[in-house]
Amino acid sequence: xxxxxxxxxxxxxxxxxxxxxxxxxxxxxxxxxxxxxxxxxxxxxxxxxxxxxxxxxxxxxxxxxxxxxxxxxxxxxxxxxxxxxxxxxxxxxxxxxxxxxxxxxxxxxxxxxxxxxxxxxxxxxxxxxxxxxxxxxxxxxxxxxxxxxxxxxxxxxxxxxxxxxxxxxxxxxxxxxxxxxxxxxxxxxxxxxxxxxxxxxxxxxxxxxxx
Amino acid sequence: xxxxxxxxxxxxxxxxxxxxxxxxxxxxxxxxxxxxxxxxxxxxxxxxxxxxxxxxxxxxxxxxxxxxxxxxxxxxxxxxxxxxxxxxxxxxxxxxxxxxxxxxxxxxxxxxxxxxxxxxxxxxxxxxxxxxxxxxxxxxxxxxxxxxxxxxxxxxxxxxxxxxxxxxxxxxxxxxxxxxxxxxxxxxxxxxxxxxxxxxxx
Numbered sequence: 001x002x003x004x005x006x007x008x009x010x011x012x013x014x015x016x017x018x019x020x021x022x023x024x025x026x027x028x029x030x031x032x033x034x035x036x037x038x039x040x041x042x043x044x045x046x047x048x049x050x051x052x053x054x055x056x057x058x059x060x061x062x063x064x065x066x067x068x069x070x071x072x073x074x075x076x077x078x079x080x081x082x083x084x085x086x087x088x089x090x091x092x093x094x095x096x097x098x099x100x101x102x103x104x105x106x107x108x109x110x111x112x113x114x115x116x117x118x119x120x121x122x123x124x125x126x127x128x129x130x131x132x133x134x135x136x137x138x139x140x141x142x143x144x145x146x147x148x149x150x151x152x153x154x155x156x157x158x159x160x161x162x163x164x165x166x167x168x169x170x171x172x173x174x175x176x177x178x179x180x181x182x183x184x185x186x187x188x189x190x191x192x193x194x195x196x197x198x199x200x201x202x203x204x205x206x207x208x209x210x211x
Numbered sequence: 212x213x214x215x216x217x218x219x220x221x222x223x224x225x226x227x228x229x230x231x232x233x234x235x236x237x238x239x240x241x242x243x244x245x246x247x248x249x250x251x252x253x254x255x256x257x258x259x260x261x262x263x264x265x266x267x268x269x270x271x272x273x274x275x276x277x278x279x280x281x282x283x284x285x286x287x288x289x290x291x292x293x294x295x296x297x298x299x300x301x302x303x304x305x306x307x308x309x310x311x312x313x314x315x316x317x318x319x320x321x322x323x324x325x326x327x328x329x330x331x332x333x334x335x336x337x338x339x340x341x342x343x344x345x346x347x348x349x350x351x352x353x354x355x356x357x358x359x360x361x362x363x364x365x366x367x368x369x370x371x372x373x374x375x376x377x378x379x380x381x382x383x384x385x386x387x388x389x390x391x392x393x394x395x396x397x398x399x400x401x402x403x404x405x406x407x408x409x410x411x412x413x
Contacts, residue, residue, distance in 0.1 A: 008393035
């Protein structure tokens with residue numbers, strides 16, 4: 001839902017909506033108290049539905065990260081279980097070839113909704129940390145200048161946070177193949193393309209083929 | 212090239228977490244509005260509890276012998292809605308680089324706001340009842356007084372904005388002070404509409 005007090009113009013519009021809202025309720029109550037109550041319920045439901053639908057249809061604001069320092073190319077890599085896949089490693093090497101590249105690996109601390117709401121994220125962070133350490137070791141062997149951090153449990157939010165702090169030149173998202181990837185079902189790659197003014201590369205890592 | 216991992220002594224939530232879907236200024240406004248809703252909500256709860264659940268005057272609201280100044284409050288409502296329009300005019304003007312419009316809009320808003328508050332004070336004196344006279348009077352003064360306090364705060368903000376406007380502050384690129392003050396003023400207007408309908412009309 002969009003904040004009705006986001007700007008002065010929005011707040012001014014909200015004043016008129018409030019006048020209309022209460023005018024309808026008052027007119028209903030002039031007929032009968034219960035008509036007034038019915039108008040209150042109906043108008044409130046319509047207003048909420050309109051606000052929620054308007055918020056859902058609103059395209060996200062495209063974010064352009066600040067430029068990275070001159071002479072340095074920054075690659076943001078977001079992955080979870082597929083972070084150790086050879087396809088991802090070769091893609092990173094391909095993209096960083098011939099330039100002084102810095103790589104930041106972000107692994108979202110994926111958690112169950114219940115654990116998320118009760119702030120029980122120790123296990124999720126520990127699992128993400130283990131994967132991060134392993135992938136950084138692989139990158140070290142491959143000669144890459146890489147650092148890493150654990151991100152928010154929501155991959156889109158984790159990307160957004162890292163985009164602001166790391167200011168990458170491009171983004172690589174690694175997922176399982178379609179049908180087995182929760183991130184693809186949730187449209188993480190599409191959202192990233194929609195939201196960030198960055199080249200986004202989607203790497204599919206099929207771990208089943210590697211076992 | 213070298214590889215390195217960040218130190219990981221930190222335990223618990225990530226040390227850097229911007230929750231960046233909401234910018235700090237918008238988040239601040241959300242928190243402010245939430246706190247205001249709770250404050251006004253507490254007063255409205257008392258009002259409706261007394262009126263609907265307690266029914267202290269045998270279902271008569273207001274009790275016999277008490278008169279709500281509906282017409283004067285309607286005039287005050289029109290004054291406050293007009294002041295929202297002049298505030299919007301001031302904000303629109305500075306966005307277009309029209310300084311005279313900004314100054315005129317702010318002065319008009321200030322005058323209308325003072326008129327609202329002055330009229331309310333005069334009306335308080337003419338009501339013929341005080342806060343100690345029944346729960347109706349207490350809730351009436353509580354809600355309208357709480358709103359009046361918000362108008363007073365809004366007028367102080369407007370006064371500062373007006374002085375700044377006449378001293379050459381604000382420009383089409385930098386007018387955050389007008390924007391935030393305007394949002395507050397419209398919020399005060401919205402709350403008055405709620406108070407007017409529930410306390411005076413229903």
